[in-house]
Amino acid sequence: MGRPPLDSGLSRLVALVPSTSSSASKPSSLRRSGVTFCQRFYVSAPSLHFRCVPLRSFTPSRGLSAKSLGGTFSAAMSSSSSSSYEKEFAAAKKAVSLASHLCQKVQRSIIECDVQSKADKSPVTVADYGSQALVSLVLRLELPSQPFSLVAEEDSRDLREEGSQGTLRRITNLVNDTLSFDGTYNVTLSEDDVLDAIDRGKSEGGPNGQHWVLDPIDGTKGFLRGDQYAIALAMLDKRKVVLGVLACPNLPQTSISSTNKHSSVSEIGCLFSARLGYGTVMQYLDGSKPSEVHVSTVADPANASLFESFEAAHSMHDLSSTIAEKLGVKAPPVRIDSQAKYCALARGDGAIYLRFPHEGYREKIWDHAAGSIVVSEAGGVVTDAAGKELDFSKGRYLDLNTGIICTNKKLMPQLLKAVQDSLKGNLQTPESL
Ligand SMILES: Nc1ncnc2c1ncn2[C@@H]1O[C@H](COP(=O)(O)O)[C@@H](OP(=O)(O)O)[C@H]1O
Ligand SMILES: [Mg+2]
Structure with missing residues (x-):
């Protein structure tokens, strides 16, 4: 980071949240599941109604649990052992949870503005860049003494072009709002900080050492449609993937198996995480204990x-x-x-x-x-x-x-x-x- 952190101060920005005064604020979860059974059961993005509220009073009913997911973070750090990547695992979960909060906010505003039906991709770009900047920043804040190599999808070239100032400002605001809402870090990023954080993702990876691997929004087309997307972060250590964290903000919390397609889906938003030798766990993005998951045992x-x-x-x-x-x-x-x-x-x-x-x-x-x-x-x-x-x-x-x-x-x-x-x-x- 180029400069000492500034106090975040009061945000003057607004977040878009589902209106509680409308029955449409609780959409049918099947409509939110974004899953197609051979295209017959596909329904597109829901029409939600929104109202603007000051970010400081934004209390998501679902979706963000960067706080709850990162709540035991300090304890995890102090008891970490380098061989089991405990510190890195906790940092990855924290980073992905924050990025997922940012993406959810942008996806809601896309749906409100109905831009998913236009060719304009700028809101996605905003979320892609914001997510990458956040993950890059959080990993460095959480793991300050480690060498840092990040192989990530985005770079800041387009944002540095003439005419991109407004987009860069929006991304910077989104990142700062997310950090401020989470409250763990007393930092406010400048636009240059955001560009630098994005560009830390330019590593070429390779067979030596450790590399973080990030897709800040995987499934851009699904994101635009209001369907499935993921924030995907993994770490490579000497050629091997040693940990992975995937946030799926729109994935139903219950099975989406084809045999389950008529049952109602009540809640969405899952975080999956895996460490080499420790299994895979799933928890809800709105907060739950991690529980082990296993692949199907189907043999026929x-x-x-x-x-x-x-x-x-x-x-x-x-x-x-x-x-x-x-x-x-x-x-x-x-x-x-x-x-x-x-x-x-x-x-x-x-x-x-x-x-x-x-x-x-x-x-x-x-x-x-x-x-x-x-x-x-x-x-x-x-x-x-x-x-x-x-x-x-x-x-x-x-x-x-x-x-x-x-x-x-x-x-x-x-x-x-x-x-x-x-x-x-x-x-x-x-x-x-
Ligand atoms: N022609 C193509 N063939 C295969 N994969 C493609 C593709 N064009 C884009 N992709 C990749 O497919 C990813 C989405 O995968 P899926 O089809 O499973 O949803 C995209 O991720 P991004 O959305 O991050 O760009 C992109 O990397
Ligand atoms: Mg991808």
Whole structure:
């Protein structure tokens, strides 16, 4: 940080919160679940009504629990041991929780302004940048004595261009409001501080040392639609993912399995976290004790359900459908955005996740690092389409050209065979790719 922290003072800004005077402030959670069962049950973003209140009086009824999630943080720090990454784990949870608060606030205002139906992406950009700045800042504040390397999606180039001052001001206000609401840190960031914090994400990663890996908003398209998205943070230590934290602010707190689609979903907002050798836990973003989660034990593909990207541009739906048919999967695919798919799989909502990008696309490490450990620590397996472990040590990109598959240990051999048979079939008809 370039300058001593300033007192945050009173915020003059406003936050957008759901109006308590309207019945629309408690939307049907099914409408908020952002999950598509083969497109038949899809409903788009809810129409919520909002009112503006001073940020200081903003008490979220759900969603933010940066305070509750970080409440035992000091104790965790003092009893940390470097081998189990306890300090880093607590810092990651705190950072992701704060970023998730910021993103929720922006998503609510997007819905209010109805900009998700326009081509204008600026509100997303604001949340992406704000989330990255916050995570970068919080990790450095919490772990001041450690070398810091962050591989993250955004950089500040566009924000430094002429005409971006208003956007930068909005991002800075969002970051400062979030910090001020949380109250842990007595800091106020200048616009330059925010640019610097964002640009700390330019690391190239690689096989040596430790690197944080961040997707500040994964599932941008879902975020714009008011559907699923995630804030994804992982840490690599000498090539391996050693911890991962994923906030899914719109993920129902109960199962989204295809067999559960008619049941009402009451609450949304989950935080998944995993440390190498310690399992995966889930807690609610509005505060709850962490509870262990495990992948599904389904061994017969006929009883398995399958996740894939909502966006057909991100993954070949036809190929997944061929694989599902070969396996004998009966349920329709469940289509959701972002690494929320890994989270849903980790808690057993479904048994298979398939991702087959179209030719030429290069996967980024921040799209899979947190998700892969959340699944593997919950007892699942994540590999490329050849059955090889994902290698996060090659820099900012994953070095693979086939696809990513993910399931439990019992189903993996059958899945791998079906994938490889289907890929051979696909290669014989290249026009289908
Ligand atoms: N053509 C493409 N093929 C595969 N993945 C793509 C893609 N274009 C973008 N993506 C990645 O897919 C991610 C979303 O994944 P999903 O389809 O599971 O929701 C995006 O993350 P961002 O939203 O962070 O950019 C982006 O990194
Ligand atoms: Mg992403």
